[in-house]
Amino acid sequence: MSSSNxxxxxxxxxxxxxxxxxxxxxxxxxxxxxxxxALALAGSVFAAVHHAEMVAHKVGEPFGTLVLAVSITVIEVALIVSMMVSAGPEKAALARDTVFAAVMLVCNGIVGLCLFMGALRHREQVFQAPGANVALAVLAALAVLTMVLPNYTSATPGPEFSRSQLAFAGVSSLVLYCSFIFVQTIRHRDYFLIEGSSDESEHAPPPTSAVALISALMLVVCLVAVVGLAKQLSPAVEAGVELMGAPEATVGIVIAALVLLPEGLAALRSAMANRLQTSLNLALGSVLACIGLTIPSVAAVSAAIDRPLALGLEPKETVLLALTIVVSTLTLGMGRTNILQGIVHMIVLAAYLFLAFAP
Incomplete structure (x- = not known):
């Protein structure tokens, strides 16, 4: 948490x-x-991190990390839906590209950097393995059911679900995510609490209720500004991608990276303060919210406006997703991390980014 209240x-x-x-x-x-x-985007990101930490310090774990993860995801969903509605059928893969980019950036980028930087400063860090295992089980089910299975169904060709299949995927995604939130905040909350933290700021007095309420309101203001500015910058991003001759899917990577900046910075600060549990709560909770809330939303919009929705990943991306799930299960399954685990995650991210620009 921030040392200031x-x-x-x-x-x-x-x-x-x-x-x-x-x-x-x-x-x-x-x-x-x-x-x-671009400058305003950076300022809004840092302000969002500050306000998120204020709210988190007031409400405690794991509710604090849930505030930032769900807030960003809800607004990210609004951004994707607005772009779906305003664009034509050529944007059928926009939701898939953005969600997959978020999964790779969070699971390999944010998690990898947190493991690496945390181990660089503290050598080894500990966290609650049961909580990470629960999150990874839900992530594996969500990712396969929504982004792999569409390639193997026979009701419709290609990477699309039929209407009934899309409805089932949306409902099952929402049920899985809500079940995870129930376990995280009520049934097994102890799986996600910090153990062995040595950060002095964690023991600082929390902010007053009035200050926390103002921070909560300002967090929403910051996040809406972040997403709005990211959307405003997206034409320049698309022009830059086209100028470089990179595939169109890389636009989703850039947009996801901009939107995920507040979460990434908050997670990194927690890891550096020897609160890796907070970092993982934020990162894994974020990626679950990204799939669990985005897929039902875009499925409903797709059905309402009769717009095609391509969810199935390409073979190369499917392999990278499988590798990410396997690596995450191995690195986060023991409850103790070191610098090598962070390096492995970052190499997987580097492979994803390299192959996105050089397919």
Missing amino acids: KLTTWTILAPLAGWIILIAGMLLAQGWLQWLA
Whole structure:
């Protein structure tokens, strides 16, 4: 958690500046606004991390990490849905590309960097293995049922589900995610609590209820600004991807990376403070929310507007997903981590990014 339990001026001004630039970008088509939007995005990200830590310190674990994970995911879903509605059938794979990018960036990027940097500073770190195992079991089921199975059904060709299959995938995803939240916050909450933390800021007095409420409201303001600015920057991102000759799927990687910045920074700060349990709660909870909330939402929108929805992964991506699940199960199954485990995750991420630009 942040060592401060008071609001600071910049955490209020940064997202407000982001909103001003966001509105200006809607009204004015000026190239220089793109640079200001990028700066405002960075400021809003850091402010979001600060407010998330304030709220988390007030409500405690695992509710604190759940606040940031679900907040970002809900707004990310809104971003994907809005782009689906405004685009044509050519964006049928947008949800799949963004969700898969989020899975790879979180499971290999955020988790790998947290394991590496945490071990670099503390040599070994411990966490609750039962909680990680529960999360990985749900992740494996969600990922296979929604992004692998569509390639092997016969009712419709290619990477698409039929209407009934899509409805089943959406409902089962929501049931799995809600079941995980029940286990995480009620039935087996102790699986996700910090043990053996040596961070002094964790024992600092929590913020007052008024300060926590303001931080909760500002967190929403920050996250909406982050997603709005990311969407505003997406045309420039698409132009850059096209200029480099990279596949269109890389746009989903860039957008997912921008939206995941607050979570990534919050998780990294926790790992550096020897609170790896918090980092894993945030990372694994985030990736589960990403699939468990996005798939039902896009399935409902696809059915409502009669828009095709391609969910099945390409063979190369399926292999990378399987590798990620196997590696995560091995590295997070013992409750103790070291620097090598972080390196393994980051190499898998590097392979994913390299093959995305050089398929």
